[in-house]
Amino acid sequence: MKTFENVDVKSVKEAVGLLQKFAGEKKNAAVVGGGSEYLQLMKVRVATPDYIVNLKTIPGLNYIKEDAGGFRIGALTTLAELEEHKGVQEKLLFLSQAAGEAASPQIRNAGTVAGNLCQRPFCWYFRSASHVCLRKGGEICYSVAGDNRYHAIIGGGPSYIVHPSDLAPALVALDAKIKIAGPAGEKTIPLEKFFVTPQVNARRENILGPADIVTEIQVPAPKTGSKGFYYKARERQAWDHAIVSVATVVQSGSGAVRDARVVLGGVAPIPWRVPKAEEFLRGKAIDDAAAQKAAEIALDGARPMKDNVYKIDLAKNLVRQALVASV
Amino acid sequence: MAQKEFSVVGKATPRIDGFERVTGKAEYTGDVQLPGMLYARVLRSPHPHAKILSIDTSKAEKLPGVKAIVHSFNTQVTWASGGLTQKRMIFNNPVRYVGDAVAAVAATDRYIAEDALELIEVKYEKLPYVLDAAAALKSDAPKIYPKGNLSVGDGRVTAPIREQWGDVEKGFKEADKVFEDTYISKHVNNAQMERRVSVAKWDGAKLTVYASTQGISNARGDIAKALDLPLSRVRVVCKYMGAGFGNKNQAQDYDMMTAVLAKTAGQPVKLEFTREDDFIGMHGRWASEQHYKVGVKKDGTITAVELNAITNMGAYRKQSGDLTGCDFYNIPNYKKVVSPTHTNTVVAANYRAPAYPQSVFGFASMLDQIAFDLGVNPYDMFLKNRVRVSKGKSQFTSNEMEACIVEGAKKIGWQEKWHPAGASKGAKLHGIGMALGGYPFRLGLGAATIRLNPDATAHVIVGVVDIGTGAKSTMAIIAAEALGIPLDQIQLASGDTDVTPYSIGESSSRTTSFTGTAVIAAAEDVRKQIFAVAARELEAKPEELDLKNGIVFLKSNPGQKMPLVKAIRKVESEIIGRATTNPTWPEGFDGKCFAAHFCEVEVDRFTGQVRLTRYVAAHDSGTIINRLTATSQVKGGVVQGIGMAFTEELLIDRPTATPINPNYRDAKVPTHLEVPEIEVLFVDASDPYGPFGGKPVGEPPITASVGTIANAIFNATGKRFKELPITPDKILRAIQV
Numbered sequence A: 001m002k003t004f005e006n007v008d009v010k011s012v013k014e015a016v017g018l019l020q021k022f023a024g025e026k027k028n029a030a031v032v033g034g035g036s037e038y039l040q041l042m043k044v045r046v047a048t049p050d051y052i053v054n055l056k057t058i059p060g061l062n063y064i065k066e067d068a069g070g071f072r073i074g075a076l077t078t079l080a081e082l083e084e085h086k087g088v089q090e091k092l093l094f095l096s097q098a099a100g101e102a103a104s105p106q107i108r109n110a111g112t113v114a115g116n117l118c119q120r121p122f123c124w125y126f127r128s129a130s131h132v133c134l135r136k137g138g139e140i141c142y143s144v145a146g147d148n149r150y151h152a153i154i155g156g157g158p159s160y161i162v163h164p165s166d167l168a169p170a171l172v173a174l175d176a177k178i179k180i181a182g183p184a185g186e187k188t189i190p191l192e193k194f195f196v197t198p199q200v201n202a203r204r205e206n207i208l209g210p211a212d213i214v215t216e217i218q219v220p221a222p223k224t225g226s227k228g229f230y231y232k233a234r235e236r237q238a239w240d241h242a243i244v245s246v247a248t249v250v251q252s253g254s255g256a257v258r259d260a261r262v263v264l265g266g267v268a269p270i271p272w273r274v275p276k277a278e279e280f281l282r283g284k285a286i287d288d289a290a291a292q293k294a295a296e297i298a299l300d301g302a303r304p305m306k307d308n309v310y311k312i313d314l315a316k317n318l319v320r321q322a323l324v325a326s327v
Numbered sequence B: 001m002a003q004k005e006f007s008v009v010g011k012a013t014p015r016i017d018g019f020e021r022v023t024g025k026a027e028y029t030g031d032v033q034l035p036g037m038l039y040a041r042v043l044r045s046p047h048p049h050a051k052i053l054s055i056d057t058s059k060a061e062k063l064p065g066v067k068a069i070v071h072s073f074n075t076q077v078t079w080a081s082g083g084l085t086q087k088r089m090i091f092n093n094p095v096r097y098v099g100d101a102v103a104a105v106a107a108t109d110r111y112i113a114e115d116a117l118e119l120i121e122v123k124y125e126k127l128p129y130v131l132d133a134a135a136a137l138k139s140d141a142p143k144i145y146p147k148g149n150l151s152v153g154d155g156r157v158t159a160p161i162r163e164q165w166g167d168v169e170k171g172f173k174e175a176d177k178v179f180e181d182t183y184i185s186k187h188v189n190n191a192q193m194e195r196r197v198s199v200a201k202w203d204g205a206k207l208t209v210y211a212s213t214q215g216i217s218n219a220r221g222d223i224a225k226a227l228d229l230p231l232s233r234v235r236v237v238c239k240y241m242g243a244g245f246g247n248k249n250q251a252q253d254y255d256m257m258t259a260v261l262a263k264t265a266g267q268p269v270k271l272e273f274t275r276e277d278d279f280i281g282m283h284g285r286w287a288s289e290q291h292y293k294v295g296v297k298k299d300g301t302i303t304a305v306e307l308n309a310i311t312n313m314g315a316y317r318k319q320s321g322d323l324t325g326c327d328f329y330n331i332p333n334y335k336k337v338v339s340p341t342h343t344n345t346v347v348a349a350n351y352r353a354p355a356y357p358q359s360v361f362g363f364a365s366m367l368d369q370i371a372f373d374l375g376v377n378p379y380d381m382f383l384k385n386r387v388r389v390s391k392g393k394s395q396f397t398s399n400e401m402e403a404c405i406v407e408g409a410k411k412i413g414w415q416e417k418w419h420p421a422g423a424s425k426g427a428k429l430h431g432i433g434m435a436l437g438g439y440p441f442r443l444g445l446g447a448a449t450i451r452l453n454p455d456a457t458a459h460v461i462v463g464v465v466d467i468g469t470g471a472k473s474t475m476a477i478i479a480a481e482a483l484g485i486p487l488d489q490i491q492l493a494s495g496d497t498d499v500t501p502y503s504i505g506e507s508s509s510r511t512t513s514f515t516g517t518a519v520i521a522a523a524e525d526v527r528k529q530i531f532a533v534a535a536r537e538l539e540a541k542p543e544e545l546d547l548k549n550g551i552v553f554l555k556s557n558p559g560q561k562m563p564l565v566k567a568i569r570k571v572e573s574e575i576i577g578r579a580t581t582n583p584t585w586p587e588g589f590d591g592k593c594f595a596a597h598f599c600e601v602e603v604d605r606f607t608g609q610v611r612l613t614r615y616v617a618a619h620d621s622g623t624i625i626n627r628l629t630a631t632s633q634v635k636g637g638v639v640q641g642i643g644m645a646f647t648e649e650l651l652i653d654r655p656t657a658t659p660i661n662p663n664y665r666d667a668k669v670p671t672h673l674e675v676p677e678i679e680v681l682f683v684d685a686s687d688p689y690g691p692f693g694g695k696p697v698g699e700p701p702i703t704a705s706v707g708t709i710a711n712a713i714f715n716a717t718g719k720r721f722k723e724l725p726i727t728p729d730k731i732l733r734a735i736q737v
């Protein structure tokens, strides 16, 4: 780890101001919530910040508030708190499960919801200090010629990372919004629009600027007749990111699908929503054949690399199972 | 064999140092803090094969806080145990794999030391390299050593390794059918919890090294030799140790680096490996490519086995590179040729039962497949072919393999649960599998001193390091039993070469048999001295006396007795018993522990994920000295096998020749969730040569585990997986309809 200075801040405003100041001074600065992910990068010297702005000391950013409109989740809420929240478990069980599928109990106790959505890729080339890859300002994505068993099968290029978050697909499937504070004030945008593909920017996974901070996640109340699922395939039952995951929300009425969301994790550089599959499902009664067809559509256009062809079948199987379970 | 009545041996006894360990009070090597101590870090080669042209440390030296920098141009120290068949230095030039040590820095804190590494400028001339063992044996492969890449032999190891008895050609002729196949295992890291760490301090000309080692005596010898010091001037201390599973035997390069840095800086130094250093800078289990030819009769009886294999030893050869998984079967005609081969990859050497689990995986899979092809139940196949004679000639000192198979199968319910492979249908495929394992049981040099105090408490002084197996407790239990005093009266002094007698090293499952035997002999020495005085008091002959529970009494009339304390008082202040033992068994005998493992799995047809639902491990380890720690040993071994079967493999990125998963997260070492309840069964056994009838239990448990799991996956899916690890992607590809 490189020597750095830690600054405990007391408010979002103070944090934004500091980040602006450091950016102006061309200093390398980063915010941390629980630090569970960022510290890993620092230890292997992939991240070498001069300053760390510690958001954990901001009072009042850790909450889950429920009203008729849905849930508002403070940025500093831990994954464990989200997982165990009674209201969330009652109304959005699969969101609680998605939180509970992440990492390990220790990391869920420390890791925050905002940190989870902003975590950097767990690509082994990105996390190796000796591979100066595209995402770290280098020239190439090492996965192309290297070992790409866990890399993107869809939406990749020129970088082929997969977005590592378990929460993100579930939240995108729920039409969640994200609130961001920055030098120009606050804005709230659909979470889906938060993530950026490598074609837009191969060095960042989201739209945050150097002085932007996530302050809240807003989850609308589930629509009547809707059911959500989160399935995650992995090699180890804890402490392992998704090889492929799928979040589905299906709203049914009178024996047919009214609206649907199908979002894949672990397959693309961003949580991968597949509107075509959603469109296909609308108005249909889901049976195994329809589920299978939707799964085919969801993976349409997948372009696997040499080691990750299996992800296509895996993703199809998960989509199919989630949809069949939705009826 | 019926077990003797014991008072302390054979119970489930909590570790005597368990409290300190679980409350964080135990002082491990990493906890050692000395006044003025510096911290050290190691710079490693980014190239798989390169000549170092120059090392410029001027910028690093100018960094405030940097106190010493050592590298191949200013430090020529031999690392004797780092290379058996080639002279290996602590810093080598050329460097031969990504991770080979280039330099080490000591600074006032860890972060300065790390910063300094970045400031060292090394000029390399890249050399051609080879990563695959099979490719390395081709005549046009880049040569890592002048003689080529097939590791050469010396007095201790050979290359290729050959073993043979009977006549395989005759055996194949006698066979009704001959099968051939190839199995592949990968490099997996020992991944012990405690990373490598060493603290060195010089007091004038005397060096003290606080090591994390599996053998203080060997470590002392190695360090003394490397630094040209008399043994009396080297003290190695290891009081609590956080495991090594074979990769902390002897002294390692970092112990010597630490000593040299401390000498150069004139201050104590602590050198710590990061987890990444630990994965690439030491060694893991050798990968292998095993080609079998097996002749069998129609009923499955083996007539001949021929094994041709390549093992990948990485850049240096520290140990044998052998494959010994056929040891558990009765093979009348056998021929083995194993070629330990060098590549420009991380070194492979000892990891718990070094030559077994990968090779049991291959051969037990082979037999399981043959059983399937012949329509024989695997249970009958394994039972029929279980080993009866060692290496085609020697008799075992004891052998309860049959009981392991029969009792283990009964416990898991083999006959009710087994179905032909591939017969399971539905979303979850169920399967059951088994394999045989074990490990050599040997006798050898042990030493112990026992000091019986005036109050009838005792110090047992042994060179043993408790590497996590519970050896301290085992030694105390053996001493209590042999002396005839309660366990809580025993204190153990261990792990300090200035104080404790020789120990061969806590590896190769020999602590209990080697040092345990010496503890019994030292206890007998104490008892002899006690009985000599007590005989006078009790008006009996010394040989008519016994001592139990702190009371000396007449065997023929237990009522005629005296407390031990009184007897001691008659002698002097304390009684010292000592022994150096080196027992043997008669010519024509051989020793072994035996195991039969069984498990059930559930394979998810949609994801290829496998869940282990049950595991039964049946073992013949002779008399069990401590049921609690012995059971833990079996569980731990199985867990490591689970990792090796399902997920673990050190991946080397081909284009950059760099390991890409050298950490716990990416190496996917199993967590508790991967582990079912492991049911451990020790069959009734006792060996005539082991201490109190005991045989080893440390290494046997890992041997059978990988093959057992692989066979269960075959039974569930009807697909044979011939390459480890058996990951969900491989399974999914095989079973996808």
Ligand SMILES: Cc1cc2nc3c(=O)[nH]c(=O)nc-3n(C[C@H](O)[C@H](O)[C@H](O)COP(=O)(O)OP(=O)(O)OC[C@H]3O[C@@H](n4cnc5c(N)ncnc54)[C@H](O)[C@@H]3O)c2cc1C
Residues within 6 Å of the ligand: A030, A031, A032, A033, A034, A035, A036, A037, A038, A039, A040, A055, A075, A079, A101, A102, A103, A104, A107, A110, A111, A112, A113, A114, A115, A116, A117, A118, A119, A120, A164, A165, A166, A167, A208, A212, A213, A214, A215, A239, A240, A241, A242, B665
């Ligand atoms: C071994 C391991 C396994 C894991 N497995 C999984 C898994 O299976 N599934 C999964 O979903 N996650 C997984 N994770 C990620 C884990 O969920 C995150 O570590 C955790 O949620 C991050 O939260 P944190 O508060 O500790 O973030 P930090 O480490 O503090 O920050 C993470 C990143 O987010 C940024 N950040 C944090 N808070 C904010 C904010 N309010 N505004 C803007 N940027 C912010 C930081 O600058 C940093 O870049 C794993 C992590 C580890 C270390």
